[in-house]
Amino acid sequence: MAHSAHVDTFTRDNLPPPELQPTFLFDLPELRYPERLNAVTELLDRWVAAGRGDRPCILSPGVSWTYAELGEQVNRIANVLVGELGLVPGGRVLLRSANSPMLVAAYLAILKAGGVVVATMPLLRARELAYPIQKARVSLALCDARLTADLEAARALSPDLTRIVPWGDGAPGSLETLAAAASPDFEAVDTAADDVALISFTSGTTGQPKGTMHVHRDLLAICDAYGRQVLKPREDDVFIGSPPLAFTFGLGGLVLFPLRVGAASAILERAGPDDLLAGVARFQATICFTAPTAYRAMLGKLAGHDVSSLRRCVSAGEALPPATFEAWRAATGLALMDGIGATEMLHIFIAAPYEKVRPGATGLVVPGYEAKVIDAQGREVPRGTVGRLAVRGPTGCRYLADERQRHYVENGWNVTGDAYLQDEDGYFRYQARSDDMIVSAGYNIAGPEVEASLLAHPAVAECGVVGAPDDERGSIIKAYVVLRDPAAASPALAQELQEFVKADIAPYKYPRAIAFVAQLPRTETGKLQRFALRQQAMADADPLLRSA
Structure with a gap:
């Protein structure tokens, strides 16, 4: 470790011990960073210093900032x-907002000042906000003025939080008012490359959220690995997408990747399918980041929008069903670039360059990373064998004071909790989350494979597949299905869907129970909460739970 610039040493003091951290790889020349590094200098200031400050940078309804204008705001x-709010290097600052130009500027300003960003999803409520505040010992928060109520309520549960500064209401103490009176010049804090820059909390789909710590070097590494080697953006690109910036998929796709190459980003506060399609046309976006569910939802709306400017569409956040891939390619002529990442890894580590995309495969290991499929004992399994995915590279898991570090990192490898196989050509093919494998009558069945089959039926809009208790088989395959036309729900359609799956994949994998539902439980980042469906399936099978 280089000498830290952090005066507040909380994050470094709470890193996992070295023996529990993953092995970090910097084999590619572009991943060998100097010991002293502030990410904002590389992402923003260097473009202004090079005389390219007049290039468009942040685009949004009502706002259009060049690199120089963003730099001044930062x-x-x-x-x-530093001057008004007393931030010292290493201090944590919570951010609460929907995606907006001001959120981007505040995020970069915290990093430039040597602080540590704790970004939160805008839909979190007081109790959910209290946890990261307490866990990360946050004393200062910057918040969209429209979202302060829950943060104020969280403060009552979290005595560490002593100051909330709103923006957007123009009040005397608001962030924009204070910033307008401040100097437009600021020298970036001389942080070490391995000084913590952000704490991103996982979505908590498997328990209490975990705080994952990433350093300044990591912010550049994902740009120089996945961005440079796989996505291959250009300076004339315009990025757009739906993921919140608190979700590292969104941070990379909407801020880090465009800034690294001097491109522009269209930042949308509302980014549902209709908003995203309208944004593509309005800003002539060329690269889109969103989840498979959103691409599927946009398919039926393409006729009313011009998406001809798009040249790359990135899909991540959950497995990409082959039916969605094929339908999007048929409608737009573009292959979706699938990828798997993790909050623990910061961004995508398996994906194929556009020209090497194969339908049904997540992709190849991103240059700069290594990946393998292992058994329960950590031994690599033969090609074509399903096992646990293990990965290592320039980024990796560093949980904030959390015993679960021991479970995620094994012998220097990050073990993601995903079941995969690697084919003979080196492509990694997703099977399920390790805990989503369903054992029915002795067969191992991957829920996502059954979901992909159901999604190929024209009546199905969304679905989730889990194991449901069964006295005879141990468990059976149960599908929760959202129909395109809810009025079509009937026993006859359920039987039709079962026969459809039997004809598409091995018959023993068909859903023996189908429940038609109005919606599926999802996280704010769009991930299907299968644990909630498993709980529902348990309750449906147990009369006592059902009556309770």
């Missing part, structure tokens, strides 16, 4: 953080 906010 500097003003950094001066407010």
